Amino acid sequence: MRQPLPVVLVADLHFSDASPTASERRAVMAALSVSDAGPGAVIVDHPRVVRGGTRRRKQMRHLLLPALHALQREAGWISPGGLNFVGRTLGVPPAEAYGVATFYEMFRTEAPAHELSLRHVCVDPICALAGASRLAENLRSQGHAVHEGPCLGQCERAPAVFIQGRREPDRVPDDERGLDSLLVSVTAESLDAPSLLRHMIDPSSAADAASMEAYRARGGGSALEAALRLGPDEVISQISSSGLSGRGGAAFPTGIKWRAVADGDGPKHVVANIDESEPGTFKDRLLCERDPLAIIESITVAGLVVGATQGWIYIRGEYPLATQRLRHAIAQARAEGWLGDDAAGSGQPFDIDLRRGAGAYICGEETALFNSLEGFRGEPRNKPPFPTTHGLFGRPTVVNNPETLLNVNEILRIGPEAYRNVGTEGSPGTKLFCLSGHVGRPGLYETPFGTPLGELLSLAGGVQGNLQAILLGGAAGSFVGPDALELPLSLEDTRSAGTTLGSGPVMVFNESADMGSVIERLAKFFRDESCGQCVPCRVGTVRQHEIVAQIRRADAPTRSQRLLLDDIAGAMGDASICGLGHTAASAVLSGMRLGLLGTEQS
Amino acid sequence: MNPGNGIVDSHVAVSIDGREVTVPQGQTILAACTAAGVETPTICWAPNLTPVNVCRVCVVELEGSRTLVPACSRPAEDGMQISTDSERVRHSRRMVLEFLGSANDLSQADEIAEWSQHYGADARRYAAELAADADGEPEVALELVDDPVRIQDDLYIRAYDRCVLCYKCVEACGDDAQHTFAIAVAGRGFDARIRTEYDVELPESACVYCGNCVAVCPTGALQFRTEFDLRAVGEWRPDDQTVTRTVCSYCGVGCNLELHTQDERIVKVTSPEDHSVTSGHLCIKGRFGWQYVHAPAFEPPATDTPASESTEP
Numbered sequence A: 001m002r003q004p005l006p007v008v009l010v011a012d013l014h015f016s017d018a019s020p021t022a023s024e025r026r027a028v029m030a031a032l033s034v035s036d037a038g039p040g041a042v043i044v045d046h047p048r049v050v051r052g053g054t055r056r057r058k059q060m061r062h063l064l065l066p067a068l069h070a071l072q073r074e075a076g077w078i079s080p081g082g083l084n085f086v087g088r089t090l091g092v093p094p095a096e097a098y099g100v101a102t103f104y105e106m107f108r109t110e111a112p113a114h115e116l117s118l119r120h121v122c123v124d125p126i127c128a129l130a131g132a133s134r135l136a137e138n139l140r141s142q143g144h145a146v147h148e149g150p151c152l153g154q155c156e157r158a159p160a161v162f163i164q165g166r167r168e169p170d171r172v173p174d175d176e177r178g179l180d181s182l183l184v185s186v187t188a189e190s191l192d193a194p195s196l197l198r199h200m201i202d203p204s205s206a207a208d209a210a211s212m213e214a215y216r217a218r219g220g221g222s223a224l225e226a227a228l229r230l231g232p233d234e235v236i237s238q239i240s241s242s243g244l245s246g247r248g249g250a251a252f253p254t255g256i257k258w259r260a261v262a263d264g265d266g267p268k269h270v271v272a273n274i275d276e277s278e279p280g281t282f283k284d285r286l287l288c289e290r291d292p293l294a295i296i297e298s299i300t301v302a303g304l305v306v307g308a309t310q311g312w313i314y315i316r317g318e319y320p321l322a323t324q325r326l327r328h329a330i331a332q333a334r335a336e337g338w339l340g341d342d343a344a345g346s347g348q349p350f351d352i353d354l355r356r357g358a359g360a361y362i363c364g365e366e367t368a369l370f371n372s373l374e375g376f377r378g379e380p381r382n383k384p385p386f387p388t389t390h391g392l393f394g395r396p397t398v399v400n401n402p403e404t405l406l407n408v409n410e411i412l413r414i415g416p417e418a419y420r421n422v423g424t425e426g427s428p429g430t431k432l433f434c435l436s437g438h439v440g441r442p443g444l445y446e447t448p449f450g451t452p453l454g455e456l457l458s459l460a461g462g463v464q465g466n467l468q469a470i471l472l473g474g475a476a477g478s479f480v481g482p483d484a485l486e487l488p489l490s491l492e493d494t495r496s497a498g499t500t501l502g503s504g505p506v507m508v509f510n511e512s513a514d515m516g517s518v519i520e521r522l523a524k525f526f527r528d529e530s531c532g533q534c535v536p537c538r539v540g541t542v543r544q545h546e547i548v549a550q551i552r553r554a555d556a557p558t559r560s561q562r563l564l565l566d567d568i569a570g571a572m573g574d575a576s577i578c579g580l581g582h583t584a585a586s587a588v589l590s591g592m593r594l595g596l597l598g599t600e601q602s
Numbered sequence B: 001m002n003p004g005n006g007i008v009d010s011h012v013a014v015s016i017d018g019r020e021v022t023v024p025q026g027q028t029i030l031a032a033c034t035a036a037g038v039e040t041p042t043i044c045w046a047p048n049l050t051p052v053n054v055c056r057v058c059v060v061e062l063e064g065s066r067t068l069v070p071a072c073s074r075p076a077e078d079g080m081q082i083s084t085d086s087e088r089v090r091h092s093r094r095m096v097l098e099f100l101g102s103a104n105d106l107s108q109a110d111e112i113a114e115w116s117q118h119y120g121a122d123a124r125r126y127a128a129e130l131a132a133d134a135d136g137e138p139e140v141a142l143e144l145v146d147d148p149v150r151i152q153d154d155l156y157i158r159a160y161d162r163c164v165l166c167y168k169c170v171e172a173c174g175d176d177a178q179h180t181f182a183i184a185v186a187g188r189g190f191d192a193r194i195r196t197e198y199d200v201e202l203p204e205s206a207c208v209y210c211g212n213c214v215a216v217c218p219t220g221a222l223q224f225r226t227e228f229d230l231r232a233v234g235e236w237r238p239d240d241q242t243v244t245r246t247v248c249s250y251c252g253v254g255c256n257l258e259l260h261t262q263d264e265r266i267v268k269v270t271s272p273e274d275h276s277v278t279s280g281h282l283c284i285k286g287r288f289g290w291q292y293v294h295a296p297a298f299e300p301p302a303t304d305t306p307a308s309e310s311t312e313p
């Protein structure tokens, strides 16, 4: 399938005289020739569905992000010479490449004053509670380069650090310390429901995460076999009748999505969205670290069912261990014959490539993800058209969260009827919940949909101290108070209670937490993570943060401040382009309603 | 797409504020609004550019849609029920205009100012909510789009404190017209700015000085030097200007030019957006190659020859 990199004609582009160092040149070439650099050239010619850049044809622009990663690691920044070299090689105008490089948290466009690897310290609410600023201070005093930033997806072992390597691989200290995160799969019996589900967190997976043989021995590969036996139409109808909905936050019915893409014309794509950056969420990281072959199997199932030829993993840049294990798993799947010109004996070609994000929450939004992967700024596209018709490279695309994909494996193993036996009528199956903050045992918990919130907290060792508030759904979710412990955690119950499960984060705050500072930080998160494309969100998130900061200083909002926040929320929710803007006010407003920002003064 | 009779109906009927209008298939809600005689504010949209739908000032309420939709880019579909003046629409339009007013210098964005007045946008209320402390210092600063004006050549200036990030200049420089790609959006969120790579000065960038970006800029963030210099001395008087249409004499393409003159001097050259040859876009020669018109009148060199014997008049 792989072709040599074609020569790109860049005659029309204007570059400065800056040239790359020999090591920058080597680093870029190495990055462009590694096996998962993807199909040599993606030839696309379609009506533009989004602004920006040269028409997406005959280009290798999708290699821009891997090339920038290579430059950053080698030189500690994206230098003008390095950028020119990448631009000439891939045919990308330097102004646009610069625009892309400046979009991401992990890329620097000014020469660093030092030769050090960079320690990213999370300062979002859970890590802040756990002493993130002290940790950052300590690291600085030890002479390390430190960058304080958003959630790193390690909330169960806060405070979190991620080391962006300079001429060394990226790493996470806690991975090396062998800290095993708590994974609890609640057997359905304990909740008085039939126990037909083989849980997503296979307890035996961790020890041999990377071995195909072990994966086979514990039943791996059976979903793929079932998919080939049943054929695409039957698989999709089983998914539909199982009632499976997406676990990435939007809860869209998976069967409808797959049907639409299966009905589209090729070439088509399948994308596993492992950008997981919602504060408080770390499930996808653990799934990939513990059972990477299951993820690869599930992507292959999706590809063969909808008739895609190319699968993609887009994983956030701050997940080095999960990345390494997934890469290893891809190699094993190729060796096993699951991937290749005759994928799993289906007669269809299918392969998977892995791309790393570079620090941008917005790239988890599906259309921003496509742009990022294609080598453009991670700005969401207007919908419609939807990914099912105009997705990656303008082609029909299935994009799913890995938890969703693993549920498909499960449905194929046990059948839709058995699957529906767990959970509620409106939300069949189980959900992974990421518990963090003031609970006895922070970690990942899998329980049937409908489990009451209080029961989930008990499973996690109960609340430490007196419960003040719980943030459900992360920064994009909303706060509930101690009176919500009876709330059944299902899509329909949370919806009618005016809250959301989102991707499953449950952040617990006891009475010692300074909720004003928590809410101010959430407002800051959106201000920092807005892509900046549309006015309601670009300016609205800034104005919202300023007013929240002001309220915090006064310890209480005034009526006119509350009304102004409502006005801002209305426009962000109604007129923004994407879900980030639509949800950017939700945590702030729910916190205000619960009085977490103080009692209103007139 | 049309099943059955084989006749393709190339028109769609939509309802705008209760009024049925019919527009050709593929046209936008904005076109339908115009057909219905409803005026719609736009900032990032232009007839000669691909819609980018980022400013969101044109949003309308579409029955059945959870959020408002951008009129400028959403294709009209048969049976759409659209409200352009509901409370939700007016609220979002007002907020977009207020947000821009609270962040940018809009003193030269006349159209935005008119719409702001129309929707009752009050950009001052954001600063008002950020109380001053006992010493009169604001406790929390209102962030503004702050950027020093860039004067790097004799042809045009860039004052990005006026830039509302409508992407029009990027589109015009890119594949909507010029295909030069000298500028792009860099940075993220509120810090996003229009930049050359590493913010190098314009003469060092890929810019070929076609001025197409200047022509589409709705806020005066990009401005011809002539206008900028006249404004600086309070002598920019649009009402005193006349516009003369002519054809560019540099090559045989036939680009129409509009010469804007004030006090019998050319102060700006544009091209009509609807001109079939240019769609409003020009090259450096048509846009800036007019200075010779104002070159000092030819004076004969002084010679020893007595004036009466000269062959010159």
Ligand SMILES: Cc1cc2nc3c(=O)[nH]c(=O)nc-3n(C[C@H](O)[C@H](O)[C@H](O)COP(=O)(O)O)c2cc1C
Residues within 6 Å of the ligand: A245, A246, A247, A248, A249, A250, A251, A252, A273, A274, A275, A276, A277, A278, A361, A362, A363, A364, A365, A366, A367, A399, A400, A401, A402, A404, A405, A578, A579, A580
């Ligand atoms: C700002 C924003 C960030 C998102 N981040 C993620 C993410 O990290 N992972 C994810 O699976 N979905 C994320 N989503 C949702 C995706 O757009 C998309 O709905 C999802 O990947 C579809 O997969 P699913 O149907 O399996 O849930 C995000 C959405 C928004 C608006």
Ligand code: SF4
Residues within 6 Å of the ligand: A362, A379, A380, A529, A530, A531, A532, A533, A534, A535, A537, A538, A576, A577, A578, A579, A580, A581, A582
């Ligand atoms: S809502 Fe925010 S993140 Fe989404 S497109 Fe608009 S500016 Fe970007």
Ligand code: SF4
Residues within 6 Å of the ligand: B169, B172, B173, B178, B180, B181, B182, B183, B206, B207, B208, B209, B210, B211, B212, B213, B214
């Ligand atoms: S003058 Fe022309 S080439 Fe230069 S930035 Fe503007 S549009 Fe691009």
Ligand code: SF4
Residues within 6 Å of the ligand: B162, B163, B164, B165, B166, B167, B168, B169, B170, B194, B213, B216, B217, B218, B219, B220, B221, B222
């Ligand atoms: S400089 Fe002008 S045209 Fe360009 S984005 Fe800013 S306001 Fe729009």
Ligand code: FES
Residues within 6 Å of the ligand: B041, B042, B043, B044, B045, B052, B053, B054, B055, B056, B057, B058, B059, B070, B071, B072, B073
């Ligand atoms: S004019 Fe429609 S979004 Fe700007």
